[in-house]
Amino acid sequence: MHEFSVANHLLELCLKNARENSATTISRVTIKIGKLSGVEPHFLQNAFDVLKDKTIAQAAVLDIIHQDVVIHCIDCVKDFTLKENEFSCPECSGVNINVIDGEEMFLMTMELG
Numbered sequence: 001m002h003e004f005s006v007a008n009h010l011l012e013l014c015l016k017n018a019r020e021n022s023a024t025t026i027s028r029v030t031i032k033i034g035k036l037s038g039v040e041p042h043f044l045q046n047a048f049d050v051l052k053d054k055t056i057a058q059a060a061v062l063d064i065i066h067q068d069v070v071i072h073c074i075d076c077v078k079d080f081t082l083k084e085n086e087f088s089c090p091e092c093s094g095v096n097i098n099v100i101d102g103e104e105m106f107l108m109t110m111e112l113g
């Protein structure tokens with residue numbers, strides 16, 4: 001399952017950060033998941049909860065921000081948040097657009113103990 005490898009990667013990143021900061025526990029992890037990343041927050045949450053067991057992150061709360069897709073229309077020179085995964089400008093229907101948010105997964109913040 002895709003979410004398990006993502007959760008595993010996320011957990012390793014958290015543990016590495018914690019080690020570098022000499023932390024003994026991780027209490028909270030906040031991440032942002034773009035809707036285009038293909039990661040389902042619900043599955044990622046479950047996978048993280050399974051994997052974090054018996055690590056210093058076992059009590060960590062995972063907060064997931066599900067980021068909408070944000071595009072910039074080059075013709076309108078405006079940014080739009082897309083409600084659907086349709087890749088055209090809501091205003092001019094043009095496809096001369098750049099995706100500026102909602103593609104990736106980011107670790108935002110961690111609270112260490």
Ligand SMILES: [Zn+2]
Pocket residue numbers: 073074075076077089090091092093094
């Ligand atoms: Zn436009």
